[in-house]
Amino acid sequence: MPHNNTLIHLVWATKGRNPLINQDIRPNLLDHIRSNAKEKGIFIDYINCHYDHVHCLISLRVDQNISTVVKLIKGESSHWINQQKIIPKKFAWQYEYFAVSVSESGKERVRCYIRNQDEHHRKKTFQDEYDEFFKRFNFLDPSSPPSKLLTLPAPDRSYPLY
Helix, strand or coil, rough: CCCCCEEEEEEEEEEECCCCCCCHHHHHHHHHHHHHHCCCCCCCCEEEEECCEEEEEEEECEEEEEEEHHHHHHHHHHHHHHHHHCCCCCCCEEEEEEEEEEEEHHHHHHCCCCCCCHHHHHHCCHHHHHHHHHHHHCCCCCCCCCCCCCCCCCCCCCCCCC
């Protein structure tokens, strides 16, 4: 039997980055995402959110891929939010998401980063965080042709992102 320990840090936002995930619905939403993921065989190591986005640390099984896992989590949770009428208008997640691998040695730092989202976002906006992720992980620049990576100087390693 194959064994795998692939940790992935996922980040996705509400459509239009609207601040729809308030303190009242947050616990139920996170509990539901955890429960639904477990039913689908998706292991969520840690999850938390802020008003307009979710951070999730998952461990992929050998028969799973990132895009399918994200589609299952986001699709079912937006359906559930709309079915339960938790938000007065139609809810949707943005199509885009981030996914970066996490080393075993970095797992606790990522958990801490996810756990402290409210504190973290007192200091920086989701846009700032988004821009940092693009730079740090060398994601494709969405305004450039598909084959062009962001051309940036080496990231400043004097302070950890997590």
